Amino acid sequence: RQTCLKAVVSTQSTGDRFPIYVHSKMMISDDEYIIVGSANINQRSMSGRRDTEMAVGCYQPNFLYQDGQLPAGDVAAFRKSLWVEHMGELQEEFDNPGSLECMRKVKEIAQRNWEKFTADDWDAEDGLQGHLLTYPINVAQDGTVTVVEGYNLFPDYTSGEARVLGKKSMYLLEKITT
Numbered sequence: 001r002q003t004c005l006k007a008v009v010s011t012q013s014t015g016d017r018f019p020i021y022v023h024s025k026m027m028i029s030d031d032e033y034i035i036v037g038s039a040n041i042n043q044r045s046m047s048g049r050r051d052t053e054m055a056v057g058c059y060q061p062n063f064l065y066q067d068g069q070l071p072a073g074d075v076a077a078f079r080k081s082l083w084v085e086h087m088g089e090l091q092e093e094f095d096n097p098g099s100l101e102c103m104r105k106v107k108e109i110a111q112r113n114w115e116k117f118t119a120d121d122w123d124a125e126d127g128l129q130g131h132l133l134t135y136p137i138n139v140a141q142d143g144t145v146t147v148v149e150g151y152n153l154f155p156d157y158t159s160g161e162a163r164v165l166g167k168k169s170m171y172l173l174e175k176i177t178t
């Protein structure tokens with residue numbers, strides 16, 4: 001499948017930058033509970049009459065949020081290992097994922113990666129710090145979505161096939177499809 005995808009992508013792109021879209025079906029809640037499964041949140045997956053879905057949930061009652069301290073069990077360790085995979089390193093700020101400091105560090109890494117990824121002298125051999133990039137959109141207070149100036153298309157795509165905001169729908173509200 002990877003070879004097929006690479007062939008399709010390479011016929012559309014003029015360079016060696018290939019966006020990867022993450023489709024995750026996992027949730028970690030407060031470093032206490034993790035659920036990993038196959039279900040989408042839609043009628044087809046949730047009705048119980050169409051697709052066959054499965055999931056596993058893990059909970060560690062000996063590692064709970066108490067007295068202002070986040071849990072330090074295997075669920076927390078797994079979350080941190082995922083963050084290392086996607087951010088390239090473990091930062092102290094990642095210990096408290098709900099903190100403003102953590103959010104700022106994640107945004108800093110993602111923005112730095114985006115700047116490297118979109119640079120005119122991009123070299124895939126240099127790589128990025130992890131896998132996380134900012135998505136080139138702005139979201140206003142009222143929910144209006146616009147592209148970051150200069151990025152109507154993803155890098156290396158010259159045709160209209162790789163528009164950042166996608167395609168307008170005749171049936172769905174604009175705020176849902178962009």
